[in-house]
Amino acid sequence: MPLDPPITDIEVLKPHPALARLLEWNVSVVQAAKFDRDELTIWIEKEAIREVCAILRDSADCPFNYLCDLTCVDWYPSEPRFEVVYHLLSIPHKERVRLKARVDGSSPAIESVTSVWPSANFYEREVFDLFGVRFTGHPNLERIMMPDDWEGHPLRKDYPVEGYR
Amino acid sequence: MTQFPATAAEPGQNRTGEDRTLVLNMGPQHPSTHGVLRLVLEIDGETIVRLKPEIGFLHTGIEKTCEAxxxxQVVPLTDRIDYLCPLTNNLAYCLAVEKLLGLEIPPKAQWMRVLMNELTRINSHLVWLGTHAMDLGAMTVFLYCFREREDVLRFFEMVSGQRMMTSYFRIGGLALEPPLGFFEKVKKFADRFPGNVDEYEGLLTGNPIFMMRTKGIARLSAEDAIALGAGGPTLRGSGVDIDLRRDAPYTGYENFKFKVPVRTEGDVFARYLCRVEELRESIGMVQQALAGMPEGPIKADAPKVVLPDREKMKTQMEALIYHFKIVTEGFAVPAGEVYQAIESPRGEMGYYIVSDGTAKPYRVHMRGPSFANLQALAKMCEGGLIADVVAAIGSIDIVLGDVDR
Incomplete structure (x- = not known):
């Protein structure tokens, strides 16, 4: 089973329900798209992430009503440093899509999606705790895994594996 | 001296107008929280006004360790996340890496994976059933469940040498051939087990005390379950019909026939019935896997990824070189990212792996089903009684290793 090369042409990927709905709603929010290893990734303008999630959740054709996962990847030292990753699932249609928003490293912040899915609450707290990305509009943004007085954000790439000595 | 106001007290306040709720700590050392979970309960008499889970006591930074x-070498770490279903974690991780590599897995390895995965589900559900029933006061069920669980753990020991931290699934296939006599022993167990499930059900399903403790308790509507990200039997107990084994088949589940139990009541009893029904479906799948087990290799034909057999390594030079290279410098994985979700006993277990083309993963993220299910707990318990919190925790079947990672 050799790997197929990834498809990045938006015109070819248009039939996917998530991308179709977003292009229909507002073309400017979609930065790029990639179909690789049977998974679709859409890069979204950071400012629009909450609206995009709400649009996809309420989409009539294929509602992406379930937030599977929300996490972050640190691309230190390149900028924009962080990518916040959202995995959505459509329970009625069993479709999946991955959304990504790029966040720069100087004062990382992005709008919270807790108003769209209450389940984002813990995930966003986890990303805040371990990466130091702030989620504006989060009802209770505090550390969840590490102790409250912990210094630094352990999953950042410039944080040593053995911790600071 | 304070004068009493003439009007009656507002709910939540006493007659002097003060807050009358009390904050009570449950855990982290509490036998019914199934691990080191701390719940901060705000109570008004016996009624829960607010419930706040505090987690992180078991955080070991596994995601950070994986990057190094x-x-x-990550496979043994995945065992330790959800220690009640180690093989499910092994499988999710291996499938994700195999997807990154584009590896084809031989049929026998796939069928063995299904067989072991369903035994793991039985193992996990038995621990859940025993402890859940014990929380609610039914001591006997615990002993019955652990009797059968012991048999399942013996099967794990037979194939991998370990009872719990098995690491039996490897990238590209299985660690070892199942030993002689293994299938016969599993067959014997599979023939006997439905009778054992009848025993558990005989003790619980019609039991008036158990029903009083579970029916109508800790209700969760389908909308709330989806919005709060609940998964597995917690979601299906609320009437949402989803099971990744059927809806997004992986590792050969499309060859198996099984029903997905769904209940619409959304209470503790509904989740109990879903899981007990899953025990029967799982043993059915074990029977199917035993009947149709194909012959052939148990590892993919990918010498750069899969360790060679011991025999070959000692007799063939190429095999020795590959062995040396895999052990000392690993194998490079093409750059890219995958999210592989599978149906663990608790819900959707997802592995998100980002590769930058080197021999070490750039980022590994585990989407733990217990972490997601725990968010639904507050919604279930608020407005209920303190005693029902214990039933609710049992019914979402959390493993704290999976929550905190």
């Missing part, structure tokens, strides 16, 4: 290991 070779791909094949």
């Amino acid at each position: 290991k070779f791909y094949q």
Whole structure:
């Protein structure tokens, strides 16, 4: 089973329900798209992430009503440093899509999606705790895994594996 | 001296107008929280006004550790996340890496994976059933469940040498051939087990005390379950019909026939019935896997990824070189990212792996089903009684290793 090369042409990927709905709603929010290893990734303008999630959740054709996962990847030292990753699932249609928003490293912040899915609450707290990305509009943004007085954000790439000595 | 106001007290306040709720700590050392979970309960008499889970006591930074290991060295770490279903974690991780590599897995390895995965589900559900029933006061069920669980753990020991931290699935296939006599022993167990499930059900399903403790308790509507990200039997107990084994088949589940139990009541009893029904379906799948087990190799034909057999390594030079290279410098995985979700006993277990083309993963993220299910707990308990919190925690079947990672 050799790997197929990834498809990045938006015109070819248009039939996917998530991308179709977003292009229909507002073309400017979609930065790029990639179909690789049977998974679709859409890069979204950071400012629009909450609206995009709400649009996809309420989409009539294929509602992406379930937030599977929300996490972050640190691309230190390149900028924009962080990518916040959202995995959505459509329970009625069993479709999946991955959304990504790029966040720069100087004062990382992005709008919270807790108003769209209450389940984002813990995930966003986890990303805040371990990466130091702030989620504006989060009802209770505090550390969840590490102790409250912990210094630094352990999953950042410039944080040593053995911790600071 | 304070004068009493003439009007009656507002709910939540006493007659002097003060807050009359009390904050009570449940855990982290509490036998019914199934691990080190701390719940901060705000109570008004016996009624829960607010419930706030505090987690992180078991956080070991596994995701960070993974970034410093070779791909094949991560497999034993995945055992330790959800220690009641180690093989499910092994499977999710291996499938994700195999998807990154584009590896084809031989049929026998796939069928063995299904067989072991369903035994793991039985193992996990038995621990849940025993402890859940014990929380609610039914001591006997615990002993019955652990009797059968012991048999399942013996099967794990037979194939991998370990009872719990098995690491039996490897990237590209299985660690070892199942030993002689293994299938016969599993067959014997599978023939006997439905009778054992009848025993558990005989003790619980019609039991008036058990029903009083579970029926109508800790209700969760389908909308809330989806919005709060609940998964597995917690979601299906609320009437949402989803099971990744059927809806997004992986590792050969499309060859198996099984029903997905769904209940619409959304209470503790509904989740109990879903899981007990899953025990029967799982043993059915074990029977199917035993009947149709194909012959052939148990590892993919990919010498750069899969360790060679011991015999070959000692007799063939190429095999020795590959062995040396895999062990000392790992194997490079093409750059890219995958999210592989599978149906663990608790819900959707997802592995998100980002590769930058080297021999170590750039980022590994585990989407733990217990972490997601725990968010639904507050919604279930608020407005209920303190005693029902214990039933609710049992019914979402959390493993704290999976929550905190």
